[in-house]
Amino acid sequence: MDEVFKALADPTRRELLDRLFERDGQSLGALEEGLPMSRFGVMKHLRVLEEAGLVTTRKRGREKLHFLNPVPIRLIHDRWVGKYAQPWASALSELKQDLEKSDEQEDQR
Amino acid sequence: MTDEQAYAVVGGRGTMTVFEIYIKTTPERLWEAITSEEMRARYSFGAGTKSEWTEGSEYKSAVPGVIDIASGKNLEVDPPRRLVQSFDALWSEDVKRYGTTRVTWEIVPVGTSCQLRVTHDQLSDDANSELFGGWPMILSGLKTLLETGEDLDTPGSLRYSGVGG
Numbered sequence: 001m002d003e004v005f006k007a008l009a010d011p012t013r014r015e016l017l018d019r020l021f022e023r024d025g026q027s028l029g030a031l032e033e034g035l036p037m038s039r040f041g042v043m044k045h046l047r048v049l050e051e052a053g054l055v056t057t058r059k060r061g062r063e064k065l066h067f068l069n070p071v072p073i074r075l076i077h078d079r080w081v082g083k084y085a086q087p088w089a090s091a092l093s094e095l096k097q098d099l100e101k102s103d104e105q106e107d108q109r
Numbered sequence: 110m111t112d113e114q115a116y117a118v119v120g121g122r123g124t125m126t127v128f129e130i131y132i133k134t135t136p137e138r139l140w141e142a143i144t145s146e147e148m149r150a151r152y153s154f155g156a157g158t159k160s161e162w163t164e165g166s167e168y169k170s171a172v173p174g175v176i177d178i179a180s181g182k183n184l185e186v187d188p189p190r191r192l193v194q195s196f197d198a199l200w201s202e203d204v205k206r207y208g209t210t211r212v213t214w215e216i217v218p219v220g221t222s223c224q225l226r227v228t229h230d231q232l233s234d235d236a237n238s239e240l241f242g243g244w245p246m247i248l249s250g251l252k253t254l255l256e257t258g259e260d261l262d263t264p265g266s267l268r269y270s271g272v273g274g
Contacts, residue, residue: 024126056129056226067127074245075130075252078261 004072007052012037013045017054020068027063123210125230128244133222134255140189142255143214151260152250154178154243155269162186168194172269176200181209190216196229198240207236225251 007013012035019031032042046066049055056069132139142148150157153170156178160168164186170178181195192214198204213228227248229241250261 025124053129053131056127058127067125069127069129071128071130071245071248074249078249078253 001072001076003052004054004076007048007054010045010048012042013049016042016045016049017068020055020066024067025058025065027065031066123231124234124236125228125232126241126244128227128229128248130225130248130252131219131222132225132252132255136189136216136218136223138255139216139223139225142251143192144188148254152254153247162188171199175269181212184211201239204237204239207233207240210236210240 008017015035016031020026028039028043028046031046032039035042046055050057053072054069056067057064058067059065134142142152144158144160144162146157146159149170150172154172156170156172156176158168158170160166160183162168162183164183166183166186167180168183169180172178177199179196179198179200181197183192183194185191185193194212194214196210196212198207198210209231210229211231213226213230215226215228217224217226225248227244229244232240253259253261
């Protein structure tokens with residue numbers, strides 16, 4: 001978990017994750033476009049993200065594609081956010097049921 | 110896993126998403142947790158998955174009488190390492206529109222743990238993110254179940270089981 005926080009504590013690495021969130025499965029060439037740093041610098045940041053498990057790669061032919069892996073962030077969510085979200089989440093789901101019920105009643109009219 | 114298999118998964122039509130998690134367990138226990146109807150229900154919104162788990166057999170994920178989640182065919186079954194399935198989402202009229210996609214489960218032992226990789230691909234470019242958006246929650250619940258024997262009860266995790274929110 002230390003590695004995840006360390007990886008997220010850098011604006012360039014967050015920008016790289018944003019780009020993958022926008023479009024998953026990008027090559028190094030596509031990811032470095034418009035970033036004010038060398039190809040080597042981007043590679044270094046991608047390696048930190050990979051070591052934290054936030055980015056995973058697959059090869060396609062000679063290209064290496066990068067994918068956002070959101071699972072480590074989900075684990076952080078489940079550790080600390082879960083119990084606070086529970087009351088309003090269940091309240092929302094009850095609200096949804098109520099609304100759907102009244103929709104059904106309206107449909108029957 | 111060989112590079113050839115990696116190429117095979119990346120090939121083909123559509124876009125793909127990849128989800129990875131490390132779980133402290135054996136490949137055999139992990140395989141069991143993926144293929145046991147009862148265990149599956151404990152980390153998949155309450156939905157169990159029923160199948161004979163032979164190549165070419167069908168599977169169905171559902172909370173019987175409440176909601177159908179998905180169905181499809183087991184295209185490759187190689188316990189306890191690799192499972193490739195076709196995936197038809199069934200939980201709403203909207204997700205049904207996107208047709209058949211593919212889910213590949215790969216288990217790689219790493220020390221005393223396993224790396225589990227779920228690749229959901231052959232998705233259309235405009236695919237509803239609901240189609241693959243549930244995987245982080247499912248994998249997190251699977252990790253909790255195998256490592257602690259307990260159910261993960263964060264919001265939504267057991268949505269249809271009558272237990273969670």
